[in-house]
Amino acid sequence: MSVVPDTAEIAAYWNTAATTFDAEPDHGLTRPAVRAAWSARLRSWIPGVGADVLDIGCGTGSLSLLVAEHGHRVTGIDLAPGMVEQARRKLAGHAASVFVADAGAPPIGNGTVDVVLTRHLLWTLPNPLEALRRWVRLLRPGGHLVLVEGCWDMPDNGDGPDTPWSRGVPATVLTNAVLPLVTRVHTELLTDPALWGRMIHDERYALLAHI
Numbered sequence: 371m372s373v374v375p376d377t378a379e380i381a382a383y384w385n386t387a388a389t390t391f392d393a394e395p396d397h398g399l400t401r402p403a404v405r406a407a408w409s410a411r412l413r414s415w416i417p418g419v420g421a422d423v424l425d426i427g428c429g430t431g432s433l434s435l436l437v438a439e440h441g442h443r444v445t446g447i448d449l450a451p452g453m454v455e456q457a458r459r460k461l462a463g464h465a466a467s468v469f470v471a472d473a474g475a476p477p478i479g480n481g482t483v484d485v486v487l488t489r490h491l492l493w494t495l496p497n498p499l500e501a502l503r504r505w506v507r508l509l510r511p512g513g514h515l516v517l518v519e520g521c522w523d524m525p526d527n528g529d530g531p532d533t534p535w536s537r538g539v540p541a542t543v544l545t546n547a548v549l550p551l552v553t554r555v556h557t558e559l560l561t562d563p564a565l566w567g568r569m570i571h572d573e574r575y576a577l578l579a580h581i
């Protein structure tokens with residue numbers, strides 16, 4: 371039977387995953403076509419240069435690295451020290467810092483970042499709605515959230531975390547959750563196989579929310 375996991379259990383799960391995480395094409399972004407596809411999307415979601423971008427649940431730092439390469443200042447946070455270690459290695463030499471912190475309570479001042487970026491994080495949070503409210507408060511006026519999420523077509527073997535969105539979150543549900551917190555929401559479907567290194571048949575999207 372699945373139970374609501376505590377923070378230590380979630381960190382332990384992701385620490386174990388850290389060494390092999392980048393083997394998936396969309397995680398490690400080692401294939402040039404996949405990397406180019408994410409780079410192009412990130413440029414469109416975070417245009418220009420010089421933004422302060424907070425990548426929450428940054429994992430091994432693959433998206434953080436692209437954002438840093440685009441000329442933004444990146445802070446990555448993740449609950450799992452193993453993930454943070456990999457991200458630090460990947461981001462060495464860039465205008466970036468990475469540290470261990472909980473997505474539900476990032477130790478970052480309110481109104482201090484231009485963009486909050488997350489990918490595939492909400493499903494693993496015990497209280498995603500509270501986290502969304504916290505993330506919106508971190509934004510400067512004119513800032514925005516970039517939430518890359520989906521509803522994944524995976525077998526339910528019953529041993530996953532019992533979180534509210536453990537099977538993923540449909541774009542309509544996430545839009546309704548975010549709308550009361552912001553002024554404008556836009557979603558973009560991420561069906562291009564180049565992003566994933568294969569054809570996908572489930573719902574994947576980016577939600578952009580402007581305050």
Ligand SMILES: C[S@@+](CC[C@H](N)C(=O)[O-])C[C@H]1O[C@@H](n2cnc3c(N)ncnc32)[C@H](O)[C@@H]1O
Binds near residue numbers: 384396450
């Ligand atoms: C599916 S991975 C995604 C990693 C990265 N965003 C990416 O797209 O490559 C989820 C990440 O969220 C992190 N995570 C899970 N719960 C977290 C929490 N409460 N606070 C911060 N990070 C968390 C995990 O350690 C893991 O690195």
